[in-house]
Amino acid sequence: MQRFSTDYAGSDDLDEILALTNEYGTCNSFSLAASSSNTVVAGRANEDQTPSYVALQETRGRIGALEAEIAGVDADIENLRKLRATLVSEKQELTKRLEDRHQRGPSSSKQGINRNADASNGAIDYETEEFEWSGELKARMKAVFGIDNFRLCQEGVCNANMDGRDIVCVMPTGGGKSLTYQLPALLNPGCTLVISPLIALITDQILHLREAGVEAVMMTGSTSKEESRDIFSRLTQSAGVGKNRTGRASLDGDVGKEIKLLYVTPEKIAKSKTFTSMLEKMASAGKLARIVIDEAHCVSQLGHDFRPDYKKLSILRQLFPRVPILALSATCPPKVLKDLIFTLRLKPVVDGKAAKSDGTVYFSAPLYRKNLHYAVLPKPSSATAAIQTMTDYILKTHRNDSGIIYCLSKKDAETVAAGIMETSGGRVRTGVYHADVGDKEKEGLHKRWRRGDVKVVCATIAFGLGIDKGDVRFVLHHSMSKSLDGYYQESGRAGRDGKDADCILYYRPQDASRLSALVCGEVEGQDKLHDMLRFAQELEDCRKLQFAKYFSASSSLSISAWATNETDALARCGHCDNCKRPPETIERKDVTVEAWQILRVAAAIEGDGGRVTLSMLGDLVRGAGGGAYGVGGGKRGKSKEKVGLDLTAIAGSKVSLAKDDAEALLVHLVLSQHLKESFHSTAYSINVYVQPGPNALRLTRWSREDIMSGKGPRITLPIMKRAGKKTPKQHKNAEAGPSNIQSHLPRGKPSAKRRRSAKERDDAEDDYFISDDGEAIEDNLPPSDEEGGDDVEDFSRQIRRIDKGVFGTLGDEDEDDGDGDGDGDGDGDEWAFTATAKSQAKDKFTPKNAKRRRIEKPMMSSSGVDNNVIVLSSSE
Numbered sequence: 002m003q004r005f006s007t008d009y010a011g012s013d014d015l016d017e018i019l020a021l022t023n024e025y026g027t028c029n030s031f032s033l034a035a036s037s038s039n040t041v042v043a044g045r046a047n048e049d050q051t052p053s054y055v056a057l058q059e060t061r062g063r064i065g066a067l068e069a070e071i072a073g074v075d076a077d078i079e080n081l082r083k084l085r086a087t088l089v090s091e092k093q094e095l096t097k098r099l100e101d102r103h104q105r106g107p108s109s110s111k112q113g114i115n116r117n118a119d120a121s122n123g124a125i126d127y128e129t130e131e132f133e134w135s136g137e138l139k140a141r142m143k144a145v146f147g148i149d150n151f152r153l154c155q156e157g158v159c160n161a162n163m164d165g166r167d168i169v170c171v172m173p174t175g176g177g178k179s180l181t182y183q184l185p186a187l188l189n190p191g192c193t194l195v196i197s198p199l200i201a202l203i204t205d206q207i208l209h210l211r212e213a214g215v216e217a218v219m220m221t222g223s224t225s226k227e228e229s230r231d232i233f234s235r236l237t238q239s240a241g242v243g244k245n246r247t248g249r250a251s252l253d254g255d256v257g258k259e260i261k262l263l264y265v266t267p268e269k270i271a272k273s274k275t276f277t278s279m280l281e282k283m284a285s286a287g288k289l290a291r292i293v294i295d296e297a298h299c300v301s302q303l304g305h306d307f308r309p310d311y312k313k314l315s316i317l318r319q320l321f322p323r324v325p326i327l328a329l330s331a332t333c334p335p336k337v338l339k340d341l342i343f344t345l346r347l348k349p350v351v352d353g354k355a356a357k358s359d360g361t362v363y364f365s366a367p368l369y370r371k372n373l374h375y376a377v378l379p380k381p382s383s384a385t386a387a388i389q390t391m392t393d394y395i396l397k398t399h400r401n402d403s404g405i406i407y408c409l410s411k412k413d414a415e416t417v418a419a420g421i422m423e424t425s426g427g428r429v430r431t432g433v434y435h436a437d438v439g440d441k442e443k444e445g446l447h448k449r450w451r452r453g454d455v456k457v458v459c460a461t462i463a464f465g466l467g468i469d470k471g472d473v474r475f476v477l478h479h480s481m482s483k484s485l486d487g488y489y490q491e492s493g494r495a496g497r498d499g500k501d502a503d504c505i506l507y508y509r510p511q512d513a514s515r516l517s518a519l520v521c522g523e524v525e526g527q528d529k530l531h532d533m534l535r536f537a538q539e540l541e542d543c544r545k546l547q548f549a550k551y552f553s554a555s556s557s558l559s560i561s562a563w564a565t566n567e568t569d570a571l572a573r574c575g576h577c578d579n580c581k582r583p584p585e586t587i588e589r590k591d592v593t594v595e596a597w598q599i600l601r602v603a604a605a606i607e608g609d610g611g612r613v614t615l616s617m618l619g620d621l622v623r624g625a626g627g628g629a630y631g632v633g634g635g636k637r638g639k640s641k642e643k644v645g646l647d648l649t650a651i652a653g654s655k656v657s658l659a660k661d662d663a664e665a666l667l668v669h670l671v672l673s674q675h676l677k678e679s680f681h682s683t684a685y686s687i688n689v690y691v692q693p694g695p696n697a698l699r700l701t702r703w704s705r706e707d708i709m710s711g712k713g714p715r716i717t718l719p720i721m722k723r724a725g726k727k728t729p730k731q732h733k734n735a736e737a738g739p740s741n742i743q744s745h746l747p748r749g750k751p752s753a754k755r756r757r758s759a760k761e762r763d764d765a766e767d768d769y770f771i772s773d774d775g776e777a778i779e780d781n782l783p784p785s786d787e788e789g790g791d792d793v794e795d796f797s798r799q800i801r802r803i804d805k806g807v808f809g810t811l812g813d814e815d816e817d818d819g820d821g822d823g824d825g826d827g828d829g830d831e832w833a834f835t836a837t838a839k840s841q842a843k844d845k846f847t848p849k850n851a852k853r854r855r856i857e858k859p860m861m862s863s864s865g866v867d868n869n870v871i872v873l874s875s876s877e
């Protein structure tokens with residue numbers, strides 16, 4: 002070639018060389034690269050005395066080497082293209098084979114049996130078709146788990162599981178999700194890995210499985226090193242030398258020594274490389290049958306239970322591309338499902354009733370559990386009466402049954418447990434469960450409860466995940482939950498065996514303030530609480546429909562989730578309190594005048610700089626409690642000035658509603674934003690007051706005459722009709738719960754017994770702390786004044802604080818007796834109360850005797866009572 006015919010390398014003149022190379026059409030980039038390289042070489046040539054022609058030869062040599070490398074890469078690309086084409090064709094062949102198999106039905110031996118309408122499209126109905134494993138599944142279910150029939154979508158999930166599919170299964174709490182992986186795990190070769198959030202939950206599952214003779218183990222933070230080493234070596238062995246082990250169990254449930262289920266917490270996957278590399282070995286040896294992710298909604302930040310360690314499970318598909326995944330959850334609204342699929346890198350979902358060969362098979366079971374009978378019953382205003390009511394209910398309706406009583410605080414749980422034990426004369430054996438109960442005691446209680454030695458567990462919400470007892474016949478709520486989600490979950494612990502169970506919420510409007518304090522500052526929390534209050538206040542709408550509407554609005558959960566094979570989603574359940582209550586017992590009353598009066602009084606108090614709680618306002622407007630409230634002051638040691646209300650001047654007259662109805666109306670006004678809550682925190686507590694809300698003016702801008710003549714917006718409230726005093730028998734029936742509900746206990750017009758209750762001072766506004774785990778920790782401040790009654794209400798509550806100095810008994814009450822059981826009774830009874838223990842504790846602090854001590858020093862005295870105009874002297 003001409004350009005190389007002249008030996009330019011002999012020249013030192015770089016510019017001349019570049020000019021010539023360009024002239025011969027060499028590309029600029031090459032020239033520049035060469036030029037820079039030549040610059041160095043030239044420099045080096047100068048420095049090292051290397052002749053420049055040698056440098057040029059080196060450059061040529063490098064170019065040659067690069068060309069060879071490029072040729073090699075081209076060859077590799079060609080080979081990879083060929084390899085890709087082979088893989089694609091292999092995949093297509095396998096996919097076709099799978100589709101053909103789907104077309105025929107997954108079991109050639111059962112071909113043609115129960116094929117569904119979509120079968121011609123290659124879609125499988127996992128829920129109804131018969132498969133080659135169907136017989137064995139059922140036989141093993143009976144032999145190992147003692148279960149005769151599948152329920153909900155269990156069979157479908159088991160079939161898809163046996164068919165090696167990725168699955169998402171959403172089934173209500175207690176539906177029986179565990180069986181959907183435990184049963185196939187017995188039939189499939191290898192070990193099923195289960196990722197579960199709580200050690201307590203895992204321990205419980207292992208206990209069950211071992212009882213059933215299934216080889217299940219766990220590797221968590223609480224597993225000893227020795228045990229871990231043993232499990233490790235058994236699993237590695239199965240991956241390496243265990244080839245001749247089929248893992249198939251005989252029908253008697255004997256699965257030999259092969260580990261069939263391995264439970265871990267998500268941290269294990271996220272943090273232990275040794276563990277994941279062992280799993281990889283198992284997977285490549287075909288010994289990792291499946292990965293199950295329990296409570297899978299924790300993966301999503303959009304759900305309410307997000308856990309960072311769950312997010313890291315996104316690595317599973319990458320590490321184990323061939324191992325099928327089963328994601329289980331009880332609550333998985335559409336947005337969470339989408340996020341879950343994305344995070345776990347699963348393919349888009351296909352319906353379990355018409356599943357194509359590709360995709361994640363999705364199953365969901367109706368959320369409606371028809372064996373649960375819901376009812377909201379009035380809660381007496383004194384702590385003692387509330388306990389008596391619950392004891393009567395248990396003795397009458399569930400004397401020998403197991404149950405749970407959910408309480409708002411640890412203290413409540415203890416008081417209720419001891420109270421029921423005592424009032425039942427030891428016939429109802431109770432236990433206590435909350436965050437402060439030690440692990441050993443919790444385990445002991447759990448065991449005794451399962452054995453039936455303890456019948457009723459009085460617990461905070463700490464008693465939740467992992468509680469697996471099928472025959473819980475009743476769940477009572479001593480106080481309502483903070484949200485309907487929570488209430489659905491907690492009440493769902495009842496009737497997991499599918500048999501009838503009662504879910505009863507004891508409600509009184511004053512409880513709203515206790516709960517409000519707990520969610521103070523959380524906008525979403527307040528909204529959820531208001532939804533809970535709407536549920537509790539409702540006297541007409543079916544409970545099932547209330548749940549359905551709530552979940553479809555709050556979580557965009559399809560309303561169809563509440564349909565069953567027999568009933569439409571929007572059909573009333575027919576067996577909750579509101580369905581069973583005869584419509585003629587309810588009166589939808591126009592309470593606009595009463596609402597106007599309440600708002601006028603609230604405005605007057607606000608104008609005076611006063612603060613009132615919901616309960617106080619309820620009493621004030623009815624002219625009870627002397628019609629006085631505190632203004633200003635309120636600091637420790639200083640008294641508030643008490644101001645009298647001229648109800649006639651402010652509101653025309655006192656409100657003529659019964660106490661309970663007035664309080665129900667107050668809650669209604671809060672929910673409709675005619676009133677609003679305001680929160681004031683002291684060093685120890687959060688106090689909740691009510692004042693006019695954004696909608697108040699819509700009523701108060703009208704005169705009383707206008708409102709009375711029907712002008713302005715109207716407010717109606719369903720109120721129980723009271724046909725006169727109830728006979729004791731009627732009264733008992735009303736208290737007996739949903740199985741016996743004829744009508745509710747009256748909210749107003751108290752019977753003799755109710756009248757007494759109404760006189761008791763409510764303990765709803767005790768001050769509360771909020772612990773990290775969301776349990777309320779109350780301060781034991783005085784609740785009821787059984788001797789006092791409406792007219793001597795102690796309005797000084799608004800400046801109450803925890804004061805161990807004043808009440809002096811808190812420490813005593815909480816003191817451990819040193820027997821290690823924590824119940825303070827010294828008998829080592831591990832949290833199971835005995836009647837004797839309680840009676841010994843009689844002299845200790847109780848809400849009642851605290852009150853007695855407190856009222857020894859009244860905050861105010863009333864005088865000059867005259868037609869609701871009560872002029873009060875300041876305290877002291």
Ligand SMILES: Nc1ncnc2c1ncn2[C@@H]1O[C@H](COP(=O)(O)OP(=O)(O)OP(=O)(O)O)[C@@H](O)[C@H]1O
Pocket residue numbers: 148149150151152155172173174175176177178179180331467469470471497498499
């Ligand atoms: N088909 C069935 N028939 C009768 N009982 C069953 C059936 N399937 C499961 N059970 C029982 O129902 C109870 C609840 O099952 P499981 O613990 O699997 O529920 P879950 O859906 O995991 O609930 P949670 O979400 O609360 O953990 C268990 O006692 C179990 O033995």
